[in-house]
Amino acid sequence: MRAFLFPGQGSQAVGMGADLAAASPHARAVFEEVDDALGQKLARIMAEGPADDLTLTENAQPAIMANAIATLRVLEQEGGIRLAEKTDFVAGHSLGEYSALCAAQAFDLSTTARLLKLRGQAMQAAVPVGAGAMAALLGADFALAEAICADAAQGQVCQAANDNGGGQVVISGDKAAVERAMALSKERGVKRAIPLPVSAPFHCALMQPAADAMATALAAAEVRAPLVAVYANVTAAPASDPDTIRDLLVRQVTGTVRWRESVEAMWAAGVTDYVEFGAKVLGPMVKRIAPDANVMSVVTMNDIEALAAAL
Incomplete structure (x- = not known):
């Protein structure tokens, strides 16, 4: 069994996605759609910086998602891969849970970008800087x-x-x-x-104002049943029901990211292969939790081609 994984905040870096966009029209289409959804040139910040702008929570969150989804989209479109046929579960670390849900088509790309922009803004605003x-x-x-x-x-x-x-x-x-x-x-x-x-104390009770903002936004967002179940951060268990997904994403803002338990639960369910999209952060974590797991991190066109061949 296999799980597709999506990284969280801290995996951003100036230059992310630039080589992929240069190599694939499918990657460029993802970045353009995110730019249009947000009404900003996020792809330019990703490619050129400055680093301080990319690190801003409201930019880093949609940027990391866009980069991961672009990587997956190139695999799907150029490798002829269908996610539902090649993976059994998806999971993401913190904001990566939104990327995972987008990958599994619970959210469309534009909705995911707007939700993450809002999430970043709300999390930053929840607590005064330095408090x-x-x-x-x-x-x-x-x-x-x-x-x-x-x-x-x-x-x-x-x-x-x-x-x-x-x-x-x-x-x-x-x-x-x-x-x-x-x-x-x-x-x-x-x-x-x-x-x-x-810039803020994430995943604790101080984030309650941000959780309230996300509850309002998610109530108005279209959430479809994902193509494959997502392992949720706050329960370390799979979820597929749209209303349950909304509730879990709200709870995630103030709750613990139970990544160790999520990987242990996937391993216990029979998942032996873990593929991370867009960064090389979660792969090493998985190996520390499940040393016998097969782990692959997919960032470059070469990585995508190697994965397509392996699948």
């Missing part, structure tokens, strides 16, 4: 990270935001609480606690 923070705890399992967060909160918000597996858990919340958690981590035997250069 929140995130940190990566390396060498901590999820239970230890949760215990550290509980002890560090002291009436503030401090939550495990991303359970990435392989002993990496990202925490999020009020800046002072996250700093307390980092200090506690050293006492509790965590190998390293690294502050992350993020």
Whole structure:
């Protein structure tokens, strides 16, 4: 069995998608449709920068999605591949869940781009700059990270935001609480606690205003049953019902990205092959969680041709 995977924020880089657009009209069509949907030249920012503009959450989220979907679209159109025939599940990390749903045709491309633009804006606006923070705890399992967060909160918000597996858990919340958690981590035997250069504390209760904004937007958006089920971040379980998908995406804004559990659940369901589109971020994570998995990251035209041949 096989799963197609889609990366999250942090995988953006100036130049992303440029070679693909130069090589394939199908990739260019994706970038043009996203530009039209957003009313901006996002493809130019992706190709040329500046990096500060691309890193803005409201740009990074639709850009990462567009790059991943362009890669998939080239595979489908030039490789003659039908997603529903070649994969059993889709999954994405945080914003990548939207890319996964777009890949499985639950959302059309323009809708996905607009939702992610709004999601980025709403997440950025939810918390004043500097009031929140995130940190990566390396060498901590999820239970230890949760215990550290509980002890560090002291009436503030401090939550495990991303359970990435392989002993990496990202925490999020009020800046002072996250700093307390980092200090506690050293006492509790965590190998390293690294502050992350993020603009907002994602996937914690401070994001509730953004969750409310997404609930309104998703209620008005057309959501179709996906061609294959999506493993949802907040449940680490497959979902196919459109109303359920809406609810899960709203909960995802403030909830933990349960990536380790998602991969473990896919592996337990019989998924042995994992293909990441648009970056080389999730592949290494999967190998740390399921060392015997077959992993492939697809970024370039050569990668796409190799995948088409393998499928």
